[in-house]
Amino acid sequence: MDAYTDKIKEISKKILSEGKVDVVIGFRKGTLGYMSEPYMAKSEKDAENLVFDCNCRMNLVNYVTNRKDKVGIVVKGCDSRNLVTHIIENKIKRDQLYIIGVPCTGLADKKALLDLAEGEITSVEDDNETITIKGDGFEKKVAKKDVLQSNCKTCIKRNPVIFDELAGAEVPELEITDRFADVDEVEKMSADERWNFFGELLSECTRCYACRNACPLCYCPTCFVDESRPQWVGKSDNDTDVLTYHFLRAFHDAGRCTDCGACEAACPMDIKMRYFTRKTIKDCVEKYGFETGMELEQRPALDQYKINDPNEFIK
Amino acid sequence: MSEFEPKIITFLCNWCSYGAADLAGVSRFQYPPSMRVIRVPCSGRVSPKMILSAFRKGADGVWVSGCHPGDCHYISGNYYARRKFDVLNEMIEYIGIEKGRLHFSWISSAEGVKFAAVAKDVIETVTKLGPAKKFIKKLPEVA
Numbered sequence: 001m002d003a004y005t006d007k008i009k010e011i012s013k014k015i016l017s018e019g020k021v022d023v024v025i026g027f028r029k030g031t032l033g034y035m036s037e038p039y040m041a042k043s044e045k046d047a048e049n050l051v052f053d054c055n056c057r058m059n060l061v062n063y064v065t066n067r068k069d070k071v072g073i074v075v076k077g078c079d080s081r082n083l084v085t086h087i088i089e090n091k092i093k094r095d096q097l098y099i100i101g102v103p104c105t106g107l108a109d110k111k112a113l114l115d116l117a118e119g120e121i122t123s124v125e126d127d128n129e130t131i132t133i134k135g136d137g138f139e140k141k142v143a144k145k146d147v148l149q150s151n152c153k154t155c156i157k158r159n160p161v162i163f164d165e166l167a168g169a170e171v172p173e174l175e176i177t178d179r180f181a182d183v184d185e186v187e188k189m190s191a192d193e194r195w196n197f198f199g200e201l202l203s204e205c206t207r208c209y210a211c212r213n214a215c216p217l218c219y220c221p222t223c224f225v226d227e228s229r230p231q232w233v234g235k236s237d238n239d240t241d242v243l244t245y246h247f248l249r250a251f252h253d254a255g256r257c258t259d260c261g262a263c264e265a266a267c268p269m270d271i272k273m274r275y276f277t278r279k280t281i282k283d284c285v286e287k288y289g290f291e292t293g294m295e296l297e298q299r300p301a302l303d304q305y306k307i308n309d310p311n312e313f314i315k
Numbered sequence: 316m317s318e319f320e321p322k323i324i325t326f327l328c329n330w331c332s333y334g335a336a337d338l339a340g341v342s343r344f345q346y347p348p349s350m351r352v353i354r355v356p357c358s359g360r361v362s363p364k365m366i367l368s369a370f371r372k373g374a375d376g377v378w379v380s381g382c383h384p385g386d387c388h389y390i391s392g393n394y395y396a397r398r399k400f401d402v403l404n405e406m407i408e409y410i411g412i413e414k415g416r417l418h419f420s421w422i423s424s425a426e427g428v429k430f431a432a433v434a435k436d437v438i439e440t441v442t443k444l445g446p447a448k449k450f451i452k453k454l455p456e457v458a
Binding site for chain 1: 364368391452453
């Protein structure tokens, strides 16, 4: 991972000094050992702070929405697909961007790291195979594949789709056998079981909207939860309101979600809201053979149609 | 106890299905009176928000009807609607609302007979399921 960090610094310094970009959006070390934070490097000196490791769970595409200047941005495979969606949806122009692609070997699950630690974590080192957690009086090594975020286990595109420069050699893509196992499991339940399952899943939600704010797809000037005339969703933590919020958020992301996992990583209550978005991904893949953000010419799944789309559910 | 009569919110597109409802009425076709019709310009206008809103406020069923594919007054509104409804329909079932509360149909303005038949079918299906219990927003009970 240090090789990635060095390369990102090198590229950033180069494009900043040549004046190709006004700012490089990347990650820097967070105040907690197992977190990183978004960072805007505006000078060569700033660029020294940039890092990349298994704690870079955020999706930086969130920060390029509607920017007018030229930006360099560090993207993982999933983020690059969001960038494609952004370009298609006219949220940024391709020629404003200098894309530093990171061939990604997955991110570490925040909760898994915390569970392993025997105290406060001061640093997390990642060499693509093993993760070393260091803290107050303990040091632990763990295989990276054992602490991966769940979305990284079913990742279909680890290498960036579009980029100007890569921060390392491309990595082999994963071979996934059962991509939607979690969704299938829920679908097998009866209607009442599913209802209870989702009631349980969302019971802790405090409606802080961290998942919405972490998501690059959620850029509407007025979100449906803030609309008041008419008011579609109540603002309380009433069960129905919470479910309506998560349902509609997932629906708005249908055909656009790349399963980057930023929503779950941002959640302070560890709610697995990807059960909703993954269902929409599954439907788009199975019904329309559609994968989000793979090419610049393809509109999102719900923004296009074919004459022979499935019609059986309509009388 | 009197027999359960469901409340069904029906979204009809102005150009086809609303005309069909009109024709069914003018032709005196009989169907149960359990639905409340909302006229929309196109089935593509119907947003998931509206459908969820109906359920939240206690509708026992929702039925959306538009022009046949290829006949849309706005050329492609119902094609977009079809994709939207397909994903929505899956999601509604996925979260645990019973199959058969949400219905879709294509009915042209010449199909008064089909309108009455589908209306009967929708109302029967929802009546069998009984009153909706899920996804209704209840106000907190104050002692």
